[in-house]
Amino acid sequence: MHEYSKVDxxxxxxxxxxxxxxxxxxxxxxxxxxxxxxxxxxxxEEKRPIKILDIGGGGGHFSAALSQHLVEVEYxxxxxDTIEHESWSKFSEISFIKGSAFELNAxxxxxxxxxxxxxxxxxxxxxxxxxxxxxxxxxxxxxxxSILNDGGTVCVSEIxxxxxxxxxxxxxxxxxxxxxxxxxxxxxxxxxxxxxxxVGVCFQPIKKWKYLLCKSGFRISxxxxxxxxxxxxILREHVFNIVATKGQDK
Numbered sequence: 001m002h003e004y005s006k007v008d009x010x011x012x013x014x015x016x017x018x019x020x021x022x023x024x025x026x027x028x029x030x031x032x033x034x035x036x037x038x039x040x041x042x043x044x045e046e047k048r049p050i051k052i053l054d055i056g057g058g059g060g061h062f063s064a065a066l067s068q069h070l071v072e073v074e075y076x077x078x079x080x081d082t083i084e085h086e087s088w089s090k091f092s093e094i095s096f097i098k099g100s101a102f103e104l105n106a107x108x109x110x111x112x113x114x115x116x117x118x119x120x121x122x123x124x125x126x127x128x129x130x131x132x133x134x135x136x137x138x139x140x141x142x143x144x145x146s147i148l149n150d151g152g153t154v155c156v157s158e159i160x161x162x163x164x165x166x167x168x169x170x171x172x173x174x175x176x177x178x179x180x181x182x183x184x185x186x187x188x189x190x191x192x193x194x195x196x197x198x199v200g201v202c203f204q205p206i207k208k209w210k211y212l213l214c215k216s217g218f219r220i221s222x223x224x225x226x227x228x229x230x231x232x233x234i235l236r237e238h239v240f241n242i243v244a245t246k247g248q249d250k
Contacts, residue, residue: 049074126200218244
């Protein structure tokens with residue numbers, strides 16, 4: 001049995017993530033309008049609630065925006081995060097759970113969700129080595145597949161730095177640099193805007209993110225690069241959404 005460490009965020013990350021979450025929740029829900037509308041139709045036709053899980057849901061603002069979009073639909077929304085947030089008490093329509101993405105199989109039954117969201121979660125699943133981090137990401141993807149119903153959907157938002165010819169090497173180097181805990185070096189990285197300095201990030205090339213999802217048994221149905229052209233050209237940063245569907249278990 002694989003054992004993975006729970007991922008905790010630092011105070012700099014918490015502040016940035018919460019601000020981003022509040023400011024972008026409705027816009028991010030809008031990116032998946034067609035997926036949500038399709039499940040709303042299923043809910044109405046089958047006379048049953050949509051069951052949704054938001055992994056790494058933070059303060060609950062994204063989950064709350066989902067509930068606002070589904071105002072005419074029956075739903076059950078669960079949000080899981082490693083930190084218990086004060087804002088959880090504001091959203092009575094959401095079921096909040098304090099826990100880790102590595103605990104999904106222990107917390108939920110197999111085939112229990114229609115839709116799972118993982119917004120900028122996978123690159124934060126840092127372990128004590130690069131290989132174990134990749135394996136941990138795959139473990140969570142396998143767990144998502146397990147708790148999804150047959151034909152269920154996972155919606156992924158992720159970041160990639162695609163440098164031609166050295167994509168995999170650049171991902172490894174970013175990981176190595178970001179986990180350095182030496183105070184002086186961590187301070188330098190933070191000066192350049194790295195809120196994860198000393199904690200670590202594991203960005204992967206777009207092809208690798210898709211490969212990992214397919215390796216876990218998903219079929220990619222949508223993939224959209226939503227980063228601006230200037231960011232893609234100058235920083236080589238890509239922010240994208242992937243929608244993938246679980247096939248039937250054999």
